[in-house]
Amino acid sequence: MVSPTLLVGAGGVLGALSRHLLGERIDARTRDTLAVNVVGSFLLGALVTAPIGDSALLVFGTGFCGAFTTFSTFAFETVRLAETGEPRRAAINAAVNLVGALGAVGLGWLVVDGLA
Amino acid sequence: MGTDRSEETAAGPMHALERVEPFLLIAVGGFVGAALRHAVAVALPAGTLPWGTLAANVLGSFALGVLLYEAHLAGVLSAETRLVIGTGFLSSFTTYSTFAVETAGLAPELAVANVVVNxxxxxxxxxxxxxxxxxxx
Structure with a gap:
């Protein structure tokens, strides 16, 4: 088997490049961060439910989805909103990412269950 | 004219390299970030809570705080350095999707605790x- 580090790293390359190519930028529009986090959570929810092998899960789950979505950018943007006199938008951003991502995970599970 | 042409051929590959460079930097950062997150998760296996993801998210957020405020306060690091570290490495090191999937798999009170600590x-x-x-x- 190929080393897990190599598999996760290869997925990470694809995840980071995809996020960049889709126009997500640190300290820019919070809705872009929300979009990658929700889409990536949907994919990971589907992947952990799908009958794929351990290697594929390391590449596409831990590597790709893990790198495509981001917590640090989300945290930075939320703190910045709170500090620039928009605490309400900061709270909404924190809540919408959470509800959106958890809902997307559930949807990913359901889609794969429905297909199986 | 001969000089012009040699300048053109010299400029061609340079332009291509400049366009490719950001992608290479992000690719390297993405590889190292994801691989290191996996290493942290292996070193800190999930117990009551998924500690590995929490550690990566907190450490990565701290480093992004340093990186981005350094940009505002001092600006010593180049835009390229911030691209490879911020967009490449830290955004790939930290993760929202793994956090969400792990939270969804916890018992309700532990799920709330996981969200609160992260x-x-x-x-x-x-x-x-x-x-x-x-x-x-």
Whole structure:
């Protein structure tokens, strides 16, 4: 088997490049961060439910989805909103990412269950 | 004319390289970030809570706080350095999807606890990073 580090790293390359190519930028529009986090959570929810092998899960789950979505950018943007006199938008951003991502995970599970 | 042509051929590959360079930097950062997150998760296996993801998210947020506030306060690092570290490495090191899937798999009270610790320590880490950036700037 190929080393897990190599598999996760290869997925990470694809995840980071995809996020960049889709126009997500640190300290820019919070809705872009929300979009990658929700889409990536949907994919990971589907992947952990799908009958794929351990290697594929390391590449596409831990590597790709893990790198495509981001917590640090989300945290930075939320703190910045709170500090620039928009605490309400900061709270909404924190809540919408959470509800959106958890809902997307559930949807990913359901889609794969429905297909199986 | 001969000189012009040689300048053109010299400029051609240079332009291509400049366009490719950001992608290479992000690719390297993405590889190292994801691989290191996996290593942290292996070193800190999930117990009551998924500690590995929490550690990666808090450490990565702290480092992003340092990086971005350093940009505002001092601006010593180049835009390229910030691209490879921020967009490549830290955004790939930290993860929202794994956090969401792990949270969804926990018992309700533990799920709430996982969200609270990731959010509280993650946001605090951004502020801690800024404090460090201020001190070193």
């Amino acid at each position: 959010y509280v320590f993650g946001f605090t880490a951004i502020l801690g990073g800024r404090w460090v950036a201020r001190v070193i700037a």
